[in-house]
Every structure is written in structure tokens, then in C-alpha cells.
Amino acid sequence: MCDNNSCGSARPNMKPVYPKADKYPEFAKLVDEEKSQVDRRVFTDEEVYQAELKQIFARAWLFLAHDSQIPNPGDFIRTSMGEDDIIVVRQRDKSVGAFINSCPHRGNRVCHVDSGKKSRGFICNYHGWSFGIDGGLRGTDGGVYDKDETFEKSEIGLPPVAQVQSYKGLIFGAFDPEAPSLEEFLGDFTFYLDIMLDNDQGGTEFIGGAIKSEISCNWKFPAENFVGDILHASWTHQSGAQAILGGGVDLGKRYDELAFQASIYGHGIESNLDKVGNTRTLGYPDLVDYVFDLSEKAKDRLGEVRARAIGAVSSSNVFPNFSFLPGQNTFRVWHPRGPDKIELVVWTIVNKNAPDHIKEQYRKGVMMTFSPGGVFEMDDGENWEYSTKVNEGYMTRQQPLHYALGVGTLDEERDLPGIVHKGSKNEANQRLFYSRWAEFMKYDNWDDLQNSKVTLPQNKKQQWSD
Amino acid sequence: MSMIEICDSSQIIEGEITKITVDGIPPIAVSRYEGGIFVFPDTCPHADESLSEGWVEDGRIICGVHFAEFEFETGEVHNRPIGCPNLTFFKCEDRNGKVFAILNEEKTDV
């Protein structure tokens, strides 16, 4: 930069920047699909982590908010996409805008509160630049910029998230202007999302605010746990289940016939279709009755299989880091905060039409089980922290990890969308999660990503490492 | 300064702020509140931003930049950014559908 009159002849270019993705074939190889192994560098390496922010979090559709959190113009919440701080705000025309929460002047964080109602706009603390709820620069302080002819207010604003779309009340954002539509990104996985989002005609809402906590683990441990790890439940959660249920985790009498894992584009769900196994762990008999009843009524909307899934022992993750538990009615995001840390944000979802006392029991039930002080979350957190931390040992992190449970269990007959495997005690979804991860490392374009022969079911014939 | 014609009164809409430029003087703004016509400088007393880009809410003119709020009638400022004076209104009247005002600039400097 310079200061004489010949410089400054070109005005600042304040257009938002959306960088192109790259290719990281070396990192993709850290996932060994042949041997069903994952190299521990995916959990520890700073360069791998930076590549994840660029290849995955700057491209994929990421969960932002539920419609019910920001019903009116000016209502907003602050969240993250990867490590980027984001303001999500309802516009006057009822659409939703999302913006990077960093002032284009010196970069200061503009909005500091977690959420608010009917905001008039956002004013930066540093020099008083003021932004509308549409992200545009409205004005400045000091009475000087208006005399500066090179200052073009209309070209300056909080950088917008390139795309914002929603699916049945869930609002997602994508930084990549070239990302396919949200529905294409989700693919047939919407079939499984509807278990939670569309089991009742009134739709859903989030209630009771958010519970936030930090866990010293890599973000992929919780994501892979929710995408398809019921195996840990009978061991890790034995004591919690004992305390609440008076017995171990029960996958139902028809496990062999009903339990499955399904995966599409790395999104995955495992379910035992036992009707109320997850709901039961919240500890309220009224909730169990409510779900039995709901499940009966939902057969028309969802069909037999999904009606059994509403409260069943099950878990799910939408790639990359948005998880939910049917039955326990919690949605959560594992925001990355470095290779060895996450910020976890947890919400409770209920049907809008549910009676008030049922909503209240879900809210309390989630706090008692899946919050930082909840019986199950505590069990999980410690495992993920040590699975991450031990890799500080140089020799330790050279050692292989085993992801081969359920190789050869592909179910080509089952009439369900996705790549379906028999049995929920399986690591098929986890393998496909890491295959998707590797694809994001390997491919620099959406054409390759969306036409993957590995993570997109090919007439149900294709499968990872079978 | 004498009374000058600034616009047709039909141009002034209840609850909206309209910017008017008259040659040779700083931009002015007009609004209607509970039927009455109000004429005032368009430039916010706080930091030289345009009040016509703000809006009217609960009997107050809101500056859209740092959200200073000025009461109709008195011009008293609320939610005041530091150093922001009150707003001053110009004397005006509606003569057969034309609005005339005395644009005494000194009155706006507090």
C-alpha cells in the first residue's frame, strides 16, 4: 500500500470471495477402503484438518437453524459453519439470510450474542460500521465517509453464505455457490430425515434453547459414532441404561429380521425398528405411550417401517457433522475447533402438535441424557476424548485402526433407499462416512462428488470393500 | 430565510420518510405522523447518514444506521449514540396541497 496521489487509484474490491476447492489425493489415501482401515492422521494432522475446512466445511451443506428459532423478520441466531462464525437472520420477505460474522473493515466480530428477536441490524463495536439484517452496509460513524467519493457503501457488506435452503423446517447453508441444491445433496436420505421431521402433520419445532459444551476430541469421532455405532451402546452405556431402564440396552426381539444400516452420500442411519427403545431411555412412561400412539398414526404418512423407527434404538448423522437421535428427539452439531476439539450444540425437537407436557418431558429427558451432565453424553465424551488424545504419542499414531465389522453384510434385497446393510451392529455406515470424507478430499468438483460410485447406491449393487 | 415550496402534500405518506432535494440547500426529509406534516434535515444529527433510509416506529423517526430514535413533535433523541443531539423540525404548513417550510439551518445546529 502507498500514500501518494498516484496510488489508491483503484478502489478496494470488496466483493465476497468464494475460493475453489482443491484436490488432496494423498489425504484421501488415509482411508484404506480395501483393508477397512483409517489412518490416525485424519484425527490429528493439522494439514489434514485445514484441508477439511476447505474441502468439506467450505463446500458441503451445513445445518444452520430450525425455522422455529427465527420466526419473525430480524430474528437471528449466531452459529458456525466449520470454524466460521455465522449470523443467520430472518429477512423481511420471510426468506433466511446467513452472513459471515466479521466486519469488512478490520474483521472484528460484529454480533456477539447467541440469538435475538426483531433485530434492527448489527453495528460493529470497533468503528461503528452498521449492517442491515440483509448484511448490507447501512452507514458509518464519524461523518467522514460520506465526503469520500471512492467509498461505495452499496458494494460493502457482511459476506453472505452463498446458498441458504431448507428442508421441512431445517435451514442449511453452503459457502459454495456451485453446490447442488440441498435436496440433491441429501439425496434419498430425506426418506430417513422424515422419520423425525414428518411423522405428524403439524411439523416440528425446536424448544428450550440450545445446550453448548466443548469436548476435546476430533469432530469425526462423534460423527462416526452417530452415523452407525450402536455397538458401543451395550458396553459404554451399560451403567446409564441400568440406572434408567433397570437393564441393558435392548435392541428388540426381532433384531435379526429388522435391524439395519443405510447410507447415502455418507449420510447414515442405523435403526433396530423396535418402536420405543430410544424413547424409553428418557425415563418418562408418558413419552413411551405417546410414541406408541404416534407410531400407529404415522403409518399412513410414513409407512410401516418408518413408523416403527420414530422411537426406536437408532442414531443418524448427516454428512459431515449434523447428527440426530430418533426417539430421544435431539439434533446436534459437532462444530470443529481444531483437530482435537469440538463445540457441541444440542437442541430438542418436538412435534408442534404434541401436548405441552410431552414437549416438556422431551426437553427434560434430553437434558438428563444427552447434555454435558446427561448420563449418556458423559459416557461418550470420555471415549472420544481419549480416542483423540492418545495420538499425541508419536508411535501410537502410527498404529492401524480397525473398521471392518460387518464387511460382507450388504443387503441387496431390502426395500429401503440407500446402501443397506444387515444388522445395526455393523461398521458399514462408518466406512461409507470415511469414503465420503475421502471423496471430498479427492474431488475438486460436484460432478464427481454427486456421481460417486462408492457412496451413492448403484442399483444397490455397489458397496464399499465387499 | 423565507418560506419556500418543497413538495405536494399528497407526496407525504403516513409513517414513511421521503427525501427531498432542493437546489442549494442540504437534503431535507418529510414525513406524516398522526395526520400532521413534519419537515426536518435528512442528515442524521449523529453521523451524517440519511434519515430517509430509516423508518418510523411508535411515534419516532428511527435512523437506520446506529438506531438513534427521534420523537415526532419534540425531536427528543432516545437510544442515543454518544454525542447525538436532538432532531430539529422546520416550521412548515400545507397551503392548498403544497407544503411550504422555513428552512432555517441554524436551528438544526444544537
Ligand code: FES
Ligand atoms: S472493524 Fe468494524 S467498523 Fe472497523
Ligand code: FES
Ligand atoms: S448516523 Fe444516525 S444514528 Fe448514527
Ligand SMILES: [Fe+2]
Ligand atoms: Fe453413545
